[in-house]
Amino acid sequence: MTATMGTPQDTGPLVRGEVPVAGGERAARPRRYRPLISYGRWWWALPAILMVLVIHYLATAGGALYAFTDWTGIGDFDLVGLDNFRRIFEDPTMIGALENTLFLAFGFLVLTNVVGLALALALNRTLKTRYLLRVLFFTPVVLSPLAVSYVWKFIFDFRGPLNTVIGWVGLEPRVWLADPDLALWCVLVVMAWQTTGMVMVIYLAGLATVSPEVEEAAALDGAGTWQRFRYVTVPSIRPSIAIASTLMLIQGLRVFDQVMALTGGGPAGATETLATQVYKETFALSNFGFGAALALLLTLIMLVFSVLQQAATRDRN
């Protein structure tokens, strides 16, 4: 209580310039708040802000202008207005890439968050081996996505371990990554397998803020496991949910490495995403204008979904 009431030795308000000092008349005059001790001025950041604006945003905006041209990467170009965007929505391959992107993004979002939260709840307190298991589940996160994808490519290979295992139970071998019905799911599994550990850690950090006393009190009041989770745990970890879901959605929307390493967008475009199409159109097919339009569309989609995600998961209290 004394701390909140203030003490004769409490110099905080003085330091912050909130109380008059000697010569009370001048100090009591209403004036703009200004700390007596501060650690910087706003313009100290100006060079950095300028650099960010010029190098990051201006360059990006410059790149976005190419979305309205037919530039092939060399020579001159013409302004084509919205033709590139029209072409995107008229091309079944691009529509397929957009659908695949959304499927992977939302599948990734749901899978990583559900499994990550389940792992975090399981490894939060009582289990004796929880520290070892946390390390094991987190290990894939520190590996290179490309390296992980190539390992999984070997697992999914027609003569790989997965087909050997399913052969033991009498199932026919499958061409996992060359089957248009399975390939996208395979990519999703690899993405989720590698990233779930990260989500688990985010939720573990959130669960550390949940007071055991509050949970015990809820239990004493007769709340069941589900009710304690729904009405005590979830509200307490809402910031973690917001962070984990936003990060996973953005990561899912810009998936590239896993698709390129596992399928290269195949078979016959069945696993193409907007990010792989941006790369392919821009650097493999030399359609820089069209690739820039795809990149701009992907950026807008990420922006819109991120804003929606933030709105949906923000703490209304």
Next chain:
Amino acid sequence: MTLQSPRGFRRIGTLVVIPAVSALALTGCGGGDDGGSGGGSADGFTFAFENASGGQENPWVKLVEKYTEETGVDVETNALPPDSFGLTMRTQLQGGNAPDLMMFSPGSGQENSAIPLAEAGYLEPLGDTSAGLVPAGSEALFGIDGTVYAQPTSLIPVGITWNSGAAAEAGVDAPTDFDSLIDSCGTLADEGKSAFVIAGAVPPNPGLMTMAISATRVYAETPDWNEQRAAGDVTFADSQGWKDTLQTVVDLTEAGCFQQGAAGGGFDAITQGITQGTSLGAFLPGSSANELMNATPGLELEIEAFPPAAGGEPYMLASSNYALSINAKADDGAKQAAQAFLDWMAEPDNAKTFTDIQGGVPITGPGDDLNPVYAPVAELLEAGDYAPLPNQGWPNPGVYDALASGVQGLVGGQGDVQSVLESVDQAWDQ
């Protein structure tokens, strides 16, 4: 106040100096390039090329070593990975720091094609010696309006790379007609082997297979099919030849001519299948046979043409898959040095040296000392019964991409012939 002024100046100074220093630093990073060459001089030149042979010795490097030994000219080589070569060259050409001599693909249909770069003014017109090497009928692949910008290097036949040793063990003859090929596929499958191994997961390989098949179904009867398509007289979707070509792929798939899990196979599957003899044939550039035989002692490979349909005539693909061009912004001395190298390379002895190393056929045509792997197609080569790789004459890389991706789908049981051909037409018209 006496303290305020210096502080004020310091503030302003900070605001001015930091961006200025940053700008200078960035300018320094950018270099003071004047759009000139990548460092060649009158005594030598720089030379960039694709290094597709991995750890093996590159034929360009060997050729350059021989050139330097003979002439004393210093050549700085830069071997780059094929998947990023085209993009790197385009970036360097625009940045003004491209090498003096570069390796490209003829025509416009690939990402590292020479003609779009020549149209943009990045390539130097070449001399008469270079022009004299351009195969008749292929002028548009190496130049614009009679001016040559890319010197062809060697002929690379494309057909079936056939493991004759494994075929003899399996009691199968090299395919000469399509029906017997289909029949043999079933027999081989029963023995746990396959007639062909393909990298179904890598679209360019099914794409190359399709082009090899198109030699007899399209280009044998209509060598100027590409020109007709460019003029709008024909389309892929309406072409019986292209329909037959893609139907042949479907027939091969349904007859079990490819290895198990072909749709998911990579290039490693080809290497293993061919060298171990579990598959008898693969669709590869002819020069790959040399590399595979060098890497696998005892391996017997030869190049066969893909068999024609019933009533068709044998025909195949053979073209200069690589061409050399000089950077238009190179220093004059470097340009002359690079042109002197091209002239030296055009001499029959040196052309033969290169093809001996590379495993191709001299651009001047097959002679008595034709590489033995080409013996089964020697008559076709001597008679001129071959067409250049079709995609060299296509207008953009998207056409081949659409074909290769579509055929990848057909091998995996996805899509149909007509929709694939329509997508190829769509890519052509972009």
